[in-house]
Amino acid sequence: MTYSLALAALADPTRRQVFEELRAGPKPVGIIAARLPVSRPAVSQHLKQLREAGLVCDRPEGARRIYFINPRGVQELRAWLDRFWDQSLVAFAAEVEKQNADRGKEGK
Amino acid sequence: MTKTIPIAPVRKSIDVKATPERAFRIFTAEMVRWWSKEYSINKSPIKDIVIEPRVNGRWFERGEDGSECQWGRVLAWEPPSRVLLAWEITPSFTYDPDLITELDIRFTAKGSGTRVEVEHRLDGYGAAAEDMFKIFDSGWPGLLESFAQEAA
Numbered sequence: 712m713t714y715s716l717a718l719a720a721l722a723d724p725t726r727r728q729v730f731e732e733l734r735a736g737p738k739p740v741g742i743i744a745a746r747l748p749v750s751r752p753a754v755s756q757h758l759k760q761l762r763e764a765g766l767v768c769d770r771p772e773g774a775r776r777i778y779f780i781n782p783r784g785v786q787e788l789r790a791w792l793d794r795f796w797d798q799s800l801v802a803f804a805a806e807v808e809k810q811n812a813d814r815g816k817e818g819k
Numbered sequence: 820m821t822k823t824i825p826i827a828p829v830r831k832s833i834d835v836k837a838t839p840e841r842a843f844r845i846f847t848a849e850m851v852r853w854w855s856k857e858y859s860i861n862k863s864p865i866k867d868i869v870i871e872p873r874v875n876g877r878w879f880e881r882g883e884d885g886s887e888c889q890w891g892r893v894l895a896w897e898p899p900s901r902v903l904l905a906w907e908i909t910p911s912f913t914y915d916p917d918l919i920t921e922l923d924i925r926f927t928a929k930g931s932g933t934r935v936e937v938e939h940r941l942d943g944y945g946a947a948a949e950d951m952f953k954i955f956d957s958g959w960p961g962l963l964e965s966f967a968q969e970a971a
Contacts, residue, residue: 789827798855799853800831800937801833803833804833807845808835811837
């Protein structure tokens with residue numbers, strides 16, 4: 712499941728920072744490393760994991776690679792919460808109905 | 820200067836046959852009665868889910884063995900119309916104090932019932948972070964510190 716990979720990838724605070732950097736726009740490794748207290752090889756490693764998790768894509772630009780957020784990966788992440796709240800609100804409404812029914816019985 | 824890619828919040832709503840007061844109470848004070856028990860971060864099965872009814876109150880689950888696992892905090896407490904929670908659990912259900920996502924729940928009278936709207940914002944470092952700064956400024960220096968590191 713892609714979304715669980717995405718979640719696991721974002722569980723790491725540094726990796727999340729790398730991801731946040733890309734939210735401001737596509738960037739090469741060097742720029743990200745310069746903005747964070749993390750070495751360039753470490754940033755590359757995080758980007759690799761984010762890419763494997765489907766959260767980030769890359770494209771060549773001259774001699775370097777530019778990384779950018781993969782909107783589909785983010786969508787997977789949202790999809791989990793979407794399903795979660797669908798399920799939870801239905802359960803909530805069912806509880807309200809159950810209590811309504813109990814109140815109805817008491818009233819009679 | 821920086822324009823960030825917005826991540827659209829998850830928005831859901833449901834209509835229930837109850838007054839806003841009852842809906843609010845069942846949602847917050849009786850969460851354990853409707854929450855799916857599989858969504859737990861504790862080793863011990865869920866016995867209760869508590870939202871302390873005040874700003875800065877804790878939101879946690881209590882296991883059958885009495886152990887408590889925190890899920891988040893109350894950022895705004897406005898019964899019966901709204902509760903704003905900080906949700907600090909990852910969807911893989913682990914607690915992560917660095918993860919601050921806002922969960923905004925609104926209760927609006929609609930006919931003889933109530934419309935309940937849930938907005939789960941995934942921009943973890945947005946408005947919630949600012950609120951959390953204010954809240955934890957006095958009470959939780961450790962978290963503030965980790966926030967500062969995060970923001971650095």
